[in-house]
Amino acid sequence: MDDFYWPVRVYYEDTDAGGVVYYANYLKFMERARTEYLRHFGLEQDVLREEYGILFVVAGVEVDYRRPARFNDQLQVGAFLETLGRSRVTFSQPIYRERAGGELLTQGRVKAACVDAETLRPRPIPDSVKGRLQS
Numbered sequence: 357m358d359d360f361y362w363p364v365r366v367y368y369e370d371t372d373a374g375g376v377v378y379y380a381n382y383l384k385f386m387e388r389a390r391t392e393y394l395r396h397f398g399l400e401q402d403v404l405r406e407e408y409g410i411l412f413v414v415a416g417v418e419v420d421y422r423r424p425a426r427f428n429d430q431l432q433v434g435a436f437l438e439t440l441g442r443s444r445v446t447f448s449q450p451i452y453r454e455r456a457g458g459e460l461l462t463q464g465r466v467k468a469a470c471v472d473a474e475t476l477r478p479r480p481i482p483d484s485v486k487g488r489l490q491s
Contacts, residue, residue: 360396361432361456362389366425377425383417385433386449386464393435393447397488405473408482412445416467423461425453432456437489443470443478445489 370381391401394412404410425431431451438446449464470481 359456360389360393360435361452362392362435364388364431364433366427366429366431368427371427375427377429379419379421382419382421382425382451382462382464385431385451386435386447386466389433389435389449390447390466390468397491399485399488404485408485409473410470410479410482410485411473411476412468413471413476414466415444415469418465420463421461422463423453423459425451425461430454431461432458438465440481440486440489443480444468445470445481 364385366377370377372378394401394404401411404412431453432455434448434450434452434456436448438448445468447464447466447468449466450460451462451464453459453461470479471477472479
């Protein structure tokens with residue numbers, strides 16, 4: 357499985373009064389990277405809903421904040437498939453300042469569940485979707 361990073365620039369709106377990224381905004385950065393990760397494999401969120409009748413919903417998050425990101429920093433937000441189960445996916449999501457493998461600012465771990473788009477009940481990940489994620 358490929359390493360995947362998505363660049364994110366820290367805007368003023370992402371920071372608190374001290375010019376440091378507000379802690380909850382790291383989750384937004386991770387969400388963007390996961391969305392782009394799926395897109396990288398040809399898995400658009402709206403297509404997953406329309407063609408497969410599924411959604412991926414966040415079921416759990418762990419975040420370790422190590423160093424602060426600041427206004428105007430250029431970040432590299434990773435999205436790596438850690439585990440792929442029957443109806444769950446776990447992503448490792450490191451955030452680095454400037455370049456991947458550089459200064460590690462935040463380490464996230466996000467668990468997502470595959471659910472039916474209508475009932476929101478757990479549903480197995482379709483084999484064709486699993487196949488793309490494992491390519």
